Amino acid sequence: MAIQEFFSPLKVISKRTFFILAFVEGVMALLIWQLTAGELIPTPARVATAIIGILGTDYFYSNLVQSLALIAEGMGISIAIALLVAYLSLIPVFKPIAEFVIKCRYLTLTGLIFFFTLITSNGHNLKLSLLVFGIVPFFVTSLLSVIDSINVQEYEMCRTLRMNSWRALLEVVIIGRFDLVLEVIRQNFAIAWIMITAVEGISMSEGGLGTMLIKSNKFINIDNAFAILTIVFLFGIFFDYLLGVIRGWLFPYTKLQLLS
């Protein structure tokens, strides 16, 4: 492939070519960063050194486990609530509730921290509430968009096969779209992962990566802050990949190509 083709719009490139391009561009970005970083912004070399240092401490692992436990709990509760709201939205009486939850995306969490502090009993519950409240509207939005995109003929086919509306809902929406639910989880996990550092910064009693980040910033340990940011970023990419693999494994038909 000629170099000029990399700059042609709509050019289809192979997976291998993409990875070569990504690698070269990544190296170039690191080089530019290394050469332009001043005293204040740490160079990639300093960040790498800080990462190695952090990875060698027990303090990091205990905080990592704390963050992973919190996100697992938060995601679990959020998924359960979001699925319930999304599935119930197909019953007319619950539709306004689902629409309201979607609009809650525009509610800023900052103004609600005091409210959640009042209604929760401890720091853990405060973090969990904020996390769930922050994630659920985005989850429901994505899930409703999956449901809205279902071809009405699928429901009609169920009726021609003598399924009642509950069975049609189970077959088409719940079982039939579970692969897309996992994709929604994958896409929204990024929001949850970003939020976790924010809520851990609000209540630092239990620690976590967010707490580590806030402390590093507080003590102007910029190398460590960048190192933690990089670790958070890499973990996010790893989870994104892992959820993609799990989706392909659980639902093999999602990887199939349409023949015609």
Added chain:
Amino acid sequence: MTVRQYQKKEALLKVSNVSLRYDCLVLRDISFEIDDIIREGVTQGQIVSLIGRSGIGKTCLFRILAGLIKPTTGTVLIDHDQHPVRAGDVGVVYQNYILFNHRTIYDNLRISLERSQTPPGGSIDAVIKEYAAEFSLTEHLKKYPQQLSGGQRQRVSIIQQVLNGNRFVLLDEPFSGLDAIMVDKVKQLLVKIANMHEDNTFVIVSHNIDHSLAISDSAFIIAKEEGKEGAVVKESINLIDMGFAWDPDVIRQQEFIDFCASIKDKI
């Protein structure tokens, strides 16, 4: 051109004064009847075509016949007891061959067979394998719908409805998007399944006049009348009396070709 002996007995499907109005009148006073055709010594199902231009309201009529929507006025009565049609009385094969994409072909057929009110004799597994063998789908049973070609998916859709015990099957544009060889195969398939049971009745909703009429025993032309709102049945055609029915080579006959050309002027 051969005129064959037959008798028409009781009505299997009767559409009376069906009108449908949304923002404007889509269908107006649609009335027609599909009768049970009896031929001595032959298991003779019925294949009926509803011919009309795109956008004339064929799909709306299709959904009314399937019991999926209620007409603004009029009735659709079905079967020997002439009861009002309900969703589930009539099988539907959509133009884009809707199947459960999260299930294998075997499971798509199984779920249909399990819900049949008149399941054929034998175990579910045996029946599915028998039909799969009969319609060249054995090697595809473990595949997902996305792995099949359009023609194969269409076959699965039709068999899915037949296994569900539906004697009435509506097919929306069954020849659309298929190449010439596949069209011939689909026509053979429809004739074969229609003639598997005396009460089997296939209603083809199509704008493809030649292929639809070539396998039909009767047809109804759906069109609008000059200056009037809403499509009506403009003409009923008895292809048996005209000598065009039940002849696999009819599509090559000049008389049939001329007849189809004359229909094009009416829609």
